[in-house]
Amino acid sequence: MRLSYYCKSCNKKNYLKTKATNRFKLQTEVGDEINNRCSHCGTLEKKHINRLFAQPSIFIGLFSLALGMLLTGTIFMFGFIAILSITIPIWIYFDSFKKASNFNKVMISRK
């Protein structure tokens, strides 16, 4: 999962990577807050993990697009209807989108 937050001092987006699929898992991994240095201005900032938002991975988006094109090519060769080439990539992308939105929905309770 790719998490993002906006830097307080320069308002640019920062990204963090985690294996956690929800905030509870993230909490056991990093605690209630993360200390992260902004990759744009270098400001060290404490962020509560409720302030981190997951994003569907761009890699998965590109991967599903490539897969779609590959399938379309294959399907043209064999002369089949191109339904699979559209539905499979969309399904893969939405799965990643759903994981991100599930992450964003669940907040941990603040102390």
Ligand SMILES: [Zn+2]
């Ligand atoms: Zn910054």
